[in-house]
């Protein structure tokens with residue numbers, strides 16, 4: 001039987017809207033939802049069916065039989081596996097208290113479900129991946145605007161100038177944003193790109209700054225100086241909505257473009273020319289505050305500086321600028337119901353909310369658990385469920401993490417693949433892929449808010465369950481039915497939609513329910529109340545930071561230089577893989593089977609390394625070393641070497657990716673403890689590595 005459903009891609013967290021055709025429970029066609037993004041999908045999105053059919057993903061629940069990490073498993077049916085997990089959780093609760101369980105997930109629109117589960121169990125310890133993703137940019141936005149990273153969206157299509165600092169969007173994709181940027185360029189808009197190396201995005205840019213690693217903040221300060229000097233600012237906006245401008249003017253005096261040029265290894269005249277361009281293009285100039293800009297010691301302040309530039313442009317809540325995403329209420333509609341359970345009133349196990357008060361308490365900071373787990377402070381952590389999260393790949397120094405995880409009686413991985421954490425865990429609960437599962441309805445804010453959901457294109461082809469089914473069934477075993485009062489998805493969907501007046505049939509036509517026909521902008525003359533800061537205004541000087549003993553305007557510190565023989569390790573995404581979880585995909589592993597190491601031409605010459613030579617890359621303590629091919633480039637700063645994140649996997653059942661390439665997170669030894677006290681993010685780019693030509697390069701062939 002032929003079928004067509006609207007759904008959401010699940011090959012990365014961008015969740016592009018899709019339409020999927022199937023026949024006799026086999027996916028035959030997949031494309032972008034024509035009503036929203038045209039038909040196009042990225043390579044990863046097109047490789048979804050290959051994930052689904054993959055013989056090398058777990059097909060049934062697995063219970064460990066050998067030592068942790070030894071790779072000895074037995075298959076179990078769902079009854080046994082869920083009983084096993086529920087019994088262990090109950091035993092942990094009885095002996096150590098419910099707070100001894102941690103649940104980490106990948107965030108996203110369904111995190112409420114996972115959060116509700118762990119809260120209902122009695123633990124406050126829900127956490128997510130974000131300390132190694134957008135935490136610094138999130139906190140930067142909160143400190144200035146009173147709203148988090150997602151509290152602003154960008155009308156790139158109608159902008160005249162988009163400025164990206166290390167937001168390599170044509171590799172680190174977000175399709176709608178990519179389309180908008182191409183439209184902007186076609187309409188004559190300008191794109192300025194800043195990176196330590198040339199990238200897909202830099203190649204499309206109208207202006208490219210190749211900066212010294214770790215100097216974004218300096219460049220932004222130099223630009224702020226010149227923008228204020230030339231009065232390329234929106235005085236009315238500043239007067240009406242912004243506090244702290246005078247302090248900024250005082251602070252910025254010495255940070256001239258000439259100074260910035262020296263710090264950043266760029267030309268002063270280029271900075272001046274750039275400022276003239278934004279002078280012409282304002283207010284439709286968007287400074288993207290970064291996504292994974294969470295990497296250097298001062299990235300929080302760099303992100304703040306980009307927000308400050310937006311504020312100076314006065315680009316908020318206007319066409320071609322930043323806008324506040326609108327929800328159901330703004331469209332005069334009632335919102336949906338969401339599964340929820342209040343957080344138990346117990347101290348978090350990572351110190352957020354009692355030792356550290358200036359961070360968003362929501363997901364806390366995952367990296368802060370590990371030392372505390374080892375020290376059993378403030379209490380023992382005895383169980384960790386990783387739901388669509390692979391801490392051993394997404395967070396640095398997996399060996400140190402293992403020391404903490406070894407304190408646990410229960411490690412559970414809920415994943416569509418074997419994750420590196422899953423391979424070390426006690427139980428793997430395989431989730432159905434996104435093409436085989438339904439999800440709760442979610443609300444997407446934006447200029448035109450909408451309701452959307454993921455619907456299964458086909459029935460699961462192996463013995464897997466959706467996370468919704470897994471958590472509901474676990475909840476049933478743990479006596480938590482009250483939080484999950486439904487047994488079928490239809491029941492849940494109807495309950496969610498009840499207050500809105502819509503029905504499930506309203507999703508049929510386009511795959512989503514639009515809550516507004518026209519884009520909703522707030523009245524720009526009356527933005528009071530939109531900024532959730534203590535004063536209700538945009539605050540360039542933050543009281544919260546002040547109370548935490550942190551500056552709002554931090555003097556720039558020149559980044560460390562690598563020692564002789566060492567390089568700063570820089571990493572990033574590639575357009576054909578997602579994080580660390582598509583490396584074994586049957587199609588994507590063909591497109592890019594391994595990573596390499598990009599080295600500056602002059603540096604390579606000194607080390608006797610030619611294009612394609614094998615090089616050895618070792619962590620600063622030499623505890624991890626890998627051999628990969630070198631890629632030589634004139635377009636990378638000489639202090640840095642670059643590799644694509646996600647490779648270097650060592651799961652024998654994943655034969656396509658087994659031992660392919662280098663694992664950047666394993667080179668980051670000790671980095672769980674190197675984090676930004678103001679932004680909360682882990683300083684993933686404050687990492688130095690040894691690089692030399694490998695002795696494994698063949699010079700001649702001798703076989704006896």
Ligand SMILES: Nc1nc2c(c(=O)[nH]1)N[C@H]1C(S)=C(S)[C@@H](COP(=O)(O)OP(=O)(O)OC[C@H]3O[C@@H](n4cnc5c(=O)[nH]c(N)nc54)[C@H](O)[C@@H]3O)O[C@H]1N2
Nearest residue numbers: 166167168172173194195213214292572573574575578579
């Ligand atoms: N194809 C694909 N797309 C994705 C993802 C994916 O895994 N694959 N992941 C998604 C997710 S979760 C995220 S968070 C986003 C991340 O989106 P981005 O933040 O855009 O992506 P990254 O690749 O992490 O960015 C790393 C870039 O920063 C540069 N860089 C390093 N040091 C400096 C510096 O000092 N200054 C400047 N200006 N640049 C520097 C690196 O060279 C690299 O180009 O991508 C999303 N999109």
Ligand SMILES: Nc1nc2c(c(=O)[nH]1)N[C@H]1C(S)=C(S)[C@@H](COP(=O)(O)OP(=O)(O)OC[C@H]3O[C@@H](n4cnc5c(=O)[nH]c(N)nc54)[C@H](O)[C@@H]3O)O[C@H]1N2
Nearest residue numbers: 129132388389390394414415416417419431579580581645
């Ligand atoms: N060294 C280094 N560290 C990084 C980064 C880097 O570039 N370099 N990038 C950082 C960034 S931006 C991020 S966002 C994090 C990402 O870190 P994570 O959130 O851990 O990364 P993912 O690989 O997206 O997802 C984790 C797991 O989810 C599984 N998964 C995928 N789809 C599904 C599904 O539908 N259901 C279930 N249950 N599981 C699924 C994958 O198989 C994978 O094992 O890593 C961060 N850490």
Ligand code: SF4
Nearest residue numbers: 009012015016042045
């Ligand atoms: S960017 Fe690609 S992989 Fe990510 S959701 Fe969109 S189509 Fe899927």
Ligand SMILES: [Mo]
Nearest residue numbers: 132133134292
């Ligand atoms: Mo991310």
